[in-house]
Amino acid sequence: MKRKIVALPGDGIGPEIMGATLKMLDSLELPFEFIEANIGQSAYDATGELMPQRTLDLLEEHKIAIKGPTTTPIGFGFTSVNVGLRKHFDLYANLRPVRGYGDIPCLFPAVNLIIFRENTEDLYAGIEEEISPDEMHSIKVITRKGSTRIAEAAFDYAKTHGIEKVTVVTKANIMKKTDGLFLAVAREVAEDYPEIQVEEVLIDNMCMQLVLDPTRYQLILTENLYGDILSDLCAGLIGGIGLAPGANIGTDMAVFEPVHGSAPDIAGKNMANPTALFLSAAMMLDYLGFEEGERIRRTLHSYLQNPQNRTRDLGGELTTTAFTDGFIKALQLR
Secondary structure (H helix, E strand, C coil), X not given: CCEEEEEECCCCCHHHHHHHHHHHHHHCCCCEEEEECCCCHHHHHHHCCCCCHHHHHHHHHHCEEEECCXXXXXXXXXXXXXXXXXXXXXXXXXXXXXXXXXXXXXXXXXXXXXXXXXXXXXXXXXXXXXXXXXXXXXXXECCHHHHHHHHHHHHXXXXXXXXXXXXXXXXXXXXXXXXXXHHHHHHHHHCCCCCCEEEEEEHHXXXXXXXXXXXXXXXXXXXXXXXXXXXXXXXXXXXXXXXXXXXXXXXXXXXXXXXXXXXXXXCCCCCCCCHHHHHHHHHHHXXXXXXXXXXXXXXXXXXXXXXXXXXXXXXXCECHHHHHHXXXXXXXXX
C-alpha cells in the first residue's frame, strides 16, 4: 500500500524544484504516490482561489504535503498563502534546521542548530486595522496555549535528540505582556526537563550573538516573527537561503517546504537550486520514519564538496537539471 503525499509545486521556481525533488524521491523507490495540487498565485490565476477547495480537501484527507515556494505581494494584494495554510490546518510548529553542507564558502561551516518557531500567532496572525489614512495598527497575539505547545515540542525534540541547551528568544524587556507570557510559559515547560539547560536571550542581542558565533547554539525557541527573521539570518551564515529547509507540523498534519521564496526572476530558466526542497523532503522522510532522510543529507554533504557540483547561487555553474541528475547518481552509490 503506497502512502499518498500531496505535492504543491507553488509559484515561480516552485514547479522546477518540485519536479527535481519528486524525481530524486522516485529514485529511492519508496512506497509513495504523489498527488499534485495547486496553491498560490498559479492557483489563483487558474481558479480565482489562492487555496482551492480541492487542495484543502486533499490535505485534509492525506495529512502530509511537500510544498514549493509561493508568491506573496509586498505591501499590497492578497495575504500570505503560507500563513493562511498554517492557520487553516493549525500547523503550529515551524522547524528550521541550519547546518553547513559540503564546504560551501561561508562564515560558519560548523553550524548545526535548529529553530523552533511558533507558527500561528504573533504579528503574523494578520490582525490589522486602519485608524486613519495616516495611522495603521497591527495587533500582536500571544496565547498560553500557543506558547505551551511550541515550547513542549521544542523541549521534547531536545530530549529526544540529545540537545543539552534550549535558547528562548523574546523581547520581553519591552513587550512585557505578550513576550512576557511566551517567556513565562517557556520557563514553566522547562521545569519538566531539568536535564536541559535553558538560556534566555533578547532578539536584538540574539542577532548579534549569532553573527559572532552561532556554534554556541543548539536549539532556538522563539515566536513567529523572530523565528522568521532568525532563520534567514542563520541561512546567510551557512552559504545562503538555498540551503534552508523547513517543516510545518500540527497535531496530525505536516507540510514540508523550503524557507526561500519563489524567485520569479529566474523562473523557467533552469537555474534554480533544489537543495532546500531536497532537504525539506529529507525532513519529511524523517517524519514518516524512513532512514533515507539521513541518506539524502549525507549524500548532499559529500556531493557539494566538489565545486563543480554546485548551482550558480552557490558559486557553481550547474543547471537545475544537471544538479539533480548528478545528485541522483551520487545518491545511488550510497
